[in-house]
Amino acid sequence: MSYSRDYASQEPSRADIDAGRGxxxxxxxxxxxxxxxxxxxxLKDWLDVHEMPHLKIEDGKGRPAGRSFKVTLWPTVILLRDGQEVARVVRPRGDGDLAVFGHALQG
Known part of the structure; x- marks a missing residue:
């Protein structure tokens, strides 16, 4: 599974997100x-190169997953490894904005 075009039909719990492996x-x-x-x-171009699961969660007022990650602006994109946040980018506009993710994958 890589780039997801659509938002998840059901919001996952924070526990489900944290339980992710890899x-x-x-x-x-x-x-x-x-x-x-x-x-x-x-995001699609980046995920085409760095294939990994892409969990696309619709956020909004009162949505627990976004609040648990302290999301305040959209889109907020978070790179996780074994359920732990490694890097975060808010409102990426170009490939350079996602460079922090590439550095995290190499580290």
Whole structure:
């Protein structure tokens, strides 16, 4: 599983996210958000190279997963390894914005 075009039909619990093994990219946003739409090609291109699970979670007021990660702006993209946050990017616009993820994968 790699790039997910659609948001998850059911929001996973924080415990489910934390239980993930290996690398995974978690994206918080909303389908109507222009910043989220603009980031999709950058995320897809990055995931085409760094294949890993992409968990796309629709966020909003009162949504527990986003609140547990202290998400305040969309999209917020978080790189996890074995359920632990390694790096975070808010509102990526280009490949350079995701360079922090590449550095984290090498470290």
């Amino acid at each position: 690398w995974q990219l978690v994206e918080f946003g909303a389908p109507w958000c222009p910043h989220c739409s603009a980031a999709q090609s950058v």
